[in-house]
Amino acid sequence: MPAVQETVARVRSIDVDQYKYGFVTEIESDRADKGLSEDTVRFISAKKGEPEWMLEWRLDAYRRWRTMAEPKWARVDYPAIPYEELYYYSAPKGSSGPKTLADVDPELLRTYAKLGIPLQEQEILAGVEQRRVAVDAVFDSVSVATTFKEELGRAGVIFCPISEALRDHPELVRKYLGTVVPATDNFFATLNAAVFSDGSFVYVPKGVRCPMELSTYFRINERNTGQFERTLIIADEGSYVSYLEGCTAPMRDENQLHAAVVELVALDDAEIKYSTVQNWYPGDAEGKGGIYNFVTKRGDCRGRNAKISWTQVETGSAITWKYPSCILRGDNSRGEFYSIAISNGRQQVDSGTKMIHLGKNTSSKIISKGISAGRSQNTYRGLVSAHRKATNARNFTNCDSLLIGDKCGAHTVPYLEAKTSTAVFEHEATTSKISDDQMFYCQQRGLSSEEAVALIVNGFVKDVLQQLPMEFAVEAQKLISISLEGSVG
Amino acid sequence: MEPDVKMLLSIKNLHASIEDKPILRGLDLDVKAGEVHAIMGPNGSGKSTLSYVLAGKSDYDVTEGSATLDGADLFAMEPDARAAAGLFLAFQYPLEIPGVATMTFLKTALNAQRRARGEAELPTPQFIKLVREKADGLGISTDMLKRGLNVGFSGGEKKRNEVLQMALLEPKLCVLDETDSGLDIDALKIVAEGVNALRAKDRGFVVITHYQRLLDHIVPDVVHVMAKGRIVRTGGKELAHELEARGYADYVEEAA
Ligand SMILES: Nc1ncnc2c1ncn2[C@@H]1O[C@H](COP(=O)(O)OP(=O)(O)OP(=O)(O)O)[C@@H](O)[C@H]1O
Ligand SMILES: [Mg+2]
Numbered sequence: 001m002p003a004v005q006e007t008v009a010r011v012r013s014i015d016v017d018q019y020k021y022g023f024v025t026e027i028e029s030d031r032a033d034k035g036l037s038e039d040t041v042r043f044i045s046a047k048k049g050e051p052e053w054m055l056e057w058r059l060d061a062y063r064r065w066r067t068m069a070e071p072k073w074a075r076v077d078y079p080a081i082p083y084e085e086l087y088y089y090s091a092p093k094g095s096s097g098p099k100t101l102a103d104v105d106p107e108l109l110r111t112y113a114k115l116g117i118p119l120q121e122q123e124i125l126a127g128v129e130q131r132r133v134a135v136d137a138v139f140d141s142v143s144v145a146t147t148f149k150e151e152l153g154r155a156g157v158i159f160c161p162i163s164e165a166l167r168d169h170p171e172l173v174r175k176y177l178g179t180v181v182p183a184t185d186n187f188f189a190t191l192n193a194a195v196f197s198d199g200s201f202v203y204v205p206k207g208v209r210c211p212m213e214l215s216t217y218f219r220i221n222e223r224n225t226g227q228f229e230r231t232l233i234i235a236d237e238g239s240y241v242s243y244l245e246g247c248t249a250p251m252r253d254e255n256q257l258h259a260a261v262v263e264l265v266a267l268d269d270a271e272i273k274y275s276t277v278q279n280w281y282p283g284d285a286e287g288k289g290g291i292y293n294f295v296t297k298r299g300d301c302r303g304r305n306a307k308i309s310w311t312q313v314e315t316g317s318a319i320t321w322k323y324p325s326c327i328l329r330g331d332n333s334r335g336e337f338y339s340i341a342i343s344n345g346r347q348q349v350d351s352g353t354k355m356i357h358l359g360k361n362t363s364s365k366i367i368s369k370g371i372s373a374g375r376s377q378n379t380y381r382g383l384v385s386a387h388r389k390a391t392n393a394r395n396f397t398n399c400d401s402l403l404i405g406d407k408c409g410a411h412t413v414p415y416l417e418a419k420t421s422t423a424v425f426e427h428e429a430t431t432s433k434i435s436d437d438q439m440f441y442c443q444q445r446g447l448s449s450e451e452a453v454a455l456i457v458n459g460f461v462k463d464v465l466q467q468l469p470m471e472f473a474v475e476a477q478k479l480i481s482i483s484l485e486g487s488v489g
Numbered sequence: 490m491e492p493d494v495k496m497l498l499s500i501k502n503l504h505a506s507i508e509d510k511p512i513l514r515g516l517d518l519d520v521k522a523g524e525v526h527a528i529m530g531p532n533g534s535g536k537s538t539l540s541y542v543l544a545g546k547s548d549y550d551v552t553e554g555s556a557t558l559d560g561a562d563l564f565a566m567e568p569d570a571r572a573a574a575g576l577f578l579a580f581q582y583p584l585e586i587p588g589v590a591t592m593t594f595l596k597t598a599l600n601a602q603r604r605a606r607g608e609a610e611l612p613t614p615q616f617i618k619l620v621r622e623k624a625d626g627l628g629i630s631t632d633m634l635k636r637g638l639n640v641g642f643s644g645g646e647k648k649r650n651e652v653l654q655m656a657l658l659e660p661k662l663c664v665l666d667e668t669d670s671g672l673d674i675d676a677l678k679i680v681a682e683g684v685n686a687l688r689a690k691d692r693g694f695v696v697i698t699h700y701q702r703l704l705d706h707i708v709p710d711v712v713h714v715m716a717k718g719r720i721v722r723t724g725g726k727e728l729a730h731e732l733e734a735r736g737y738a739d740y741v742e743e744a745a
Pocket of ligand 1: 507508512532533535536
C-alpha cells in the first residue's frame, strides 16, 4: 500500500477524539534547567558543540531580547507568557547527536508511525510517477532522523539538521544565517536566535532540481517546553526545491510556546516552494491549553528571476501569529502566498503576508482563504509595498473569508504602500457565510451537516489546496474536515 | 384504523407553523407507489411549506399530525436520513454553492446516500458514465457539470439540474416544487420527459405546479387543490382543466 494511502486511511479512522495527534510519548528526556539566562544559551550551544561565533551570535540575540517587549499589535488575546517558567531545551535522552534510522529509539519511531510520517525510506507512490519524500523529524528540540540523505548527497543537495550543518558546513550557515530574518528582527525571532535548538538546513547547488520533496515534521512532546526551531533553505542559481513542513503536538492543559524562524534565500533563477500543514494542538472547546504559535517566516528573492512561493494550511494552535513574507529584491522576481487559515473553538489567528517589492518588474500574488467557526477570531493582515525603484511592480491579492455560525469573527487588514507610480496593485476581498439554506439543500441530498460543511469549505479553499504537493493535498483536505468537526449543529 | 402499509406517503392532520404563524392547518394526503399526484393552489397557500416540512427544514415546527414514508416516521429523522430513506425535493429555488463543482456535489450526495443505506460507494469511472448518460438526456453539458453548483446557471438550467439529481439519486418519493416555472417550452418537454422516464411502479410523485401545461406532459393520476394550508378538493386530471378555466376563487372562500 502506498504510504499516502495509509496516511489518508489513518486520518479517516478518527473517532470521538477530535485531536488524533494528542498522545504523549513516554521517553526519558534530557532538559536544560527551567528559565532563560545566558547560562541556558551556553548550555544549548555546548550541547550542540557549536563554534564560538555561533555562541556569540546567540548571546548577542539573548541580550538584545532582554531589552525588547512582546509585540501587541495583532488581534490576539492571551495571558502573559511565563518565559521564566519554560524549558528551553529538551532532547530525547541519548539523542543529542544525529543518528541513523537504526539508532533511533523505537518508541520515537512508533510515535512517527502514529503521526503518519513515512520515516522509513519507503517510496511514496502517487499516480504513474514515483515520487518520494525525504523527511527530517524534529522531536521537541532535536532532529532525530533524516532520511534519503545519501541519495540527496549524490545530487549535491544538503538536507540535514541545522545543528549538523553548523558542524559540517559552517561556512554556508554563517554566510546565510540571519541574513533574511536578522537576530534583531522582532521579539520572537530574537528569542529564537538565542535559544533555537534545531531545525532543518537545506542547500541546493547551482542548476540542481532537487530530486524529491523535502519534508520536516515537528512535534512538541515535553510538558512546558518551548520549541524553537530554525530552518534555513538556500536555493543556489537556477535550482529548484519543494519543501513541506508538518506540525503536531500532544494535548496538554497548559499552553506551549512555539517560536520558529524560517529563512529562505533564492538566488538568480532559483525557485523555492515552501508548504506548511500546521496542526498543533488548538486547545479544547473552552480554550484551555493549545500551542502559542509565534512564527517568523521570510523568503528573500535575492537574485534575478527568483521565485518563492509560500503555501500554508493552518488548522491548529490556540494562537497563530504568522506572516510568511517575500522580499522581492532581484529584478523580475516573484513571490506567492497561498493560505488557508481555519479557526474553530476559541482559536485566534492573526496571519497574512508581506510582499516587499524592491526590484524592477517584480510581481506577487496573494490568495488567502480564512474560515472562522465556533467562537474563533480570524484576521488576515497583509502588507504589499513597492519601493521607489520597483518600477512596474505588480500585485494581485484575493482575500476571502467564510464564516460558519454567528459567534466567530473574520477581519481583513490590508496595507498597501506604493512609492512608484508604475506599481499596479489589485485587491479583491469577500466575506460570506454558509447559509442555513445551503446547509439544508445539501442535507436534502443526503449529506450530514458535517459533510455539508466540509464540502462547502473544500470548495472555498480549492484554489489554495491545488498549490500543495499532491500527496499532501489529500491529507490537508481531511485535516480541514476534522478541524471543523463540531462547528455546526 | 390500521396504517396502510402500502401507502408510500401518508400525511395525517398535519399542522405546521413558521415563527408561530400556522401555515399548514390539518392537511391530509396519501400517495400510493406508482402514482403521480399534482398539487395546485394559490400563492401563499402553503405548497412549498408542505415540501419543506416533509424534507425537514428546521425553520418549521410541526405542531400536530404525522407523515410516514413507506411506513417510517419522517419527523423522527434528520433531513439527510429522510433523503437516504428515499425522499427527494426538487427545490422551487435551487441553492448555489460556489467552488463546489456540480459533478463533485452529485458524487458526494450519491455516495453519502449509498453509505447511509449500507451500500458500497460507486467507483468513479462508473459514476462519471452514469452522470454523463443522465445529463445528456436532460441537455446538460459537460461544461455545466464542471461549474460551481448552480452558480451562474440560468433559471431553466437550475431546474434541469434538479431533475438530473433526482434521476441520479433514484428516490422513492419525488416532490417537485414548481419545477416547470422558468422553463421555456422546449426545456419543459425535456424536463417532463426526464420525470416520465422515472415513473415506476415503486415510485411516487408529488408535483406542485401552477400550470395545466406541465400536466399535459406529466399526466397525473390525482389532482389536489390546496388552499390555506389544507387540501380542499381532490379529483382526476380533468380537475386541472377546470382550475385553469375558473381559477381558485371558490376554494379560497370555502377554506376561509
Ligand atoms: N419566515 C416566514 N415568516 C412568516 N411567514 C412565512 C415565512 N415563510 C413563509 N411564510 C408564509 O407562509 C405562507 C405559505 O408560503 P409557501 O411558500 O408555502 O406558499 P406557496 O403555496 O408555495 O406559494 P407560491 O405559489 O407563491 O410558491 C405564505 O403566506 C408566506 O408568506
Ligand atoms: Mg411555493
